Amino acid sequence: MKNALITGITGQDGSYLAELLLEKGYNVYGIMRRKSEVTYGNVEHIKEKIHFIYADMTDPISLISAMKISQPDEVYNLAAQSFVATSWDTPLGTADIDALGVTNMLEAIRIVKPEARFYQASTSEMFGLVQAIPQSETTPFYPRSPYGVAKLYGHWITKNYRESYNMYACSGILFNHESERRGKEFVTRKITDAVSRIKQNVQDHIELGNMDAKRDWGHSKDYVNAMWLMLQQETPDDYVIATNETRTVREFVEIAFRCVDIEVEWSGEGINEIGKDKATGKEIVKINPQFFRPAEVEILIGDPAKADTNLGWEREIPFAELVERMVKNDMKLVAKEIKAANL
Numbered sequence: 001m002k003n004a005l006i007t008g009i010t011g012q013d014g015s016y017l018a019e020l021l022l023e024k025g026y027n028v029y030g031i032m033r034r035k036s037e038v039t040y041g042n043v044e045h046i047k048e049k050i051h052f053i054y055a056d057m058t059d060p061i062s063l064i065s066a067m068k069i070s071q072p073d074e075v076y077n078l079a080a081q082s083f084v085a086t087s088w089d090t091p092l093g094t095a096d097i098d099a100l101g102v103t104n105m106l107e108a109i110r111i112v113k114p115e116a117r118f119y120q121a122s123t124s125e126m127f128g129l130v131q132a133i134p135q136s137e138t139t140p141f142y143p144r145s146p147y148g149v150a151k152l153y154g155h156w157i158t159k160n161y162r163e164s165y166n167m168y169a170c171s172g173i174l175f176n177h178e179s180e181r182r183g184k185e186f187v188t189r190k191i192t193d194a195v196s197r198i199k200q201n202v203q204d205h206i207e208l209g210n211m212d213a214k215r216d217w218g219h220s221k222d223y224v225n226a227m228w229l230m231l232q233q234e235t236p237d238d239y240v241i242a243t244n245e246t247r248t249v250r251e252f253v254e255i256a257f258r259c260v261d262i263e264v265e266w267s268g269e270g271i272n273e274i275g276k277d278k279a280t281g282k283e284i285v286k287i288n289p290q291f292f293r294p295a296e297v298e299i300l301i302g303d304p305a306k307a308d309t310n311l312g313w314e315r316e317i318p319f320a321e322l323v324e325r326m327v328k329n330d331m332k333l334v335a336k337e338i339k340a341a342n343l
């Protein structure tokens with residue numbers, strides 16, 4: 001039986017990865033941060049099956065302890081301040097966790113168990129102002145946010161430890177992946193939650209920022225499988241994981257509303273753009289410049305050919321199903337909330 005240590009286990013990807021590794025028979029250890037109230041986030045439903053260790057990416061001693069306790073064969077470093085917009089508000093905190101935190105984890109591995117295999121959660125945000133379309137492992141990086149810059153450090157230090165110490169260390173350059181467990185500030189979940197509230201008459205409209213931004217969106221469940229595959233190879237390497245499809249935020253809005261039989265009709269331009277319910281004429285989508293970013297990543301579309309060839313990785317959940325799953329789940333959650341409030 002293998003041991004795995006997951007940082008960021010309470011997050012979206014951490015939870016799907018923990019489920020996958022438990023299914024495969026791993027002993028799963030997860031790093032938790034101390035909070036004023038003990039909560040297990042997205043692993044609440046499997047908390048009895050996980051060995052939790054209190055640690056923090058910014059506290060190297062706690063990571064050394066986590067390594068000693070868990071004696072892992074595989075370490076998945078998913079912990080991060082992962083919300084791009086907030087990285088302008090907390091640039092140093094983001095760097096401490098997303099950049100130096102990676103070195104803290106790599107050093108802990110080197111000190112306690114250098115033969116442990118390491119996965120680093122790199123990101124398509126490193127491509128930022130894209131230098132090629134689609135983006136692959138050989139596309140030059142040009143990050144556009146403190147988050148992207150910090151993650152680029154994490155990416156290179158992982159490669160550097162692989163080359164310096166011959167460690168089995170890989171980076172997955174993952175494009176946007178979403179799910180029913182996505183945090184509600186990210187645009188996809190913000191939309192599917194709002195669609196569900198608007199449909200059930202507990203919200204009038206949704207306010208969004210850049211509707212023209214294009215993203216390559218997949219489902220988290222497919223992407224954690226790629227993380228595992230990367231650590232099962234003969235030699236460590238870095239891989240782009242993506243769907244090779246891209247859509248605007250506006251298209252995501254249209255498709256999500258269509259899941260609840262609402263057709264959106266657009267009028268106006270820029271900050272004056274408005275989306276109306278075609279059947280009722282009600283204004284259901286508005287632009288709020290508060291959600292624009294100081295620098296934007298306009299388009300992302302990844303080429304996962306290397307992962308397909310070397311890992312045999314393919315995404316199983318198509319885009320339309322991703323949106324439908326998220327809307328269905330939020331429809332249920334909102335209905336539950338309404339019922340509870342009426343009791």
Ligand code: NAP
Binds near residue numbers: 007013014082097
């Ligand atoms: P997420 O839902 O925001 O989860 C982040 C996790 O990191 C949470 O468990 C959080 O714990 C933990 N964390 C934050 N700061 C920490 C610290 N100082 N010490 C220890 N743990 C800390 O993110 P996700 O979507 O699952 O993404 C997983 C990883 O993949 C992240 O590194 C992200 O940057 C990267 N990534 C994500 C995507 C995507 O589209 N989802 C794409 C590419 C790369 P709390 O519960 O205590 O907050």
Ligand code: F7E
Binds near residue numbers: 125187210249293
């Ligand atoms: O924004 C635009 C926004 O916050 C997507 C993280 O997981 O993926 C994620 O980063 C796009 C951007 O994700 C709103 O300007 C418009 O262009 O959902 P997001 P992200 O920034 O792409 C990468 C790969 C990661 O690594 C990150 O950790 O949507 N947008 N209006 C909006 N975005 C938000 N959040 N809210 C809006 O109202």
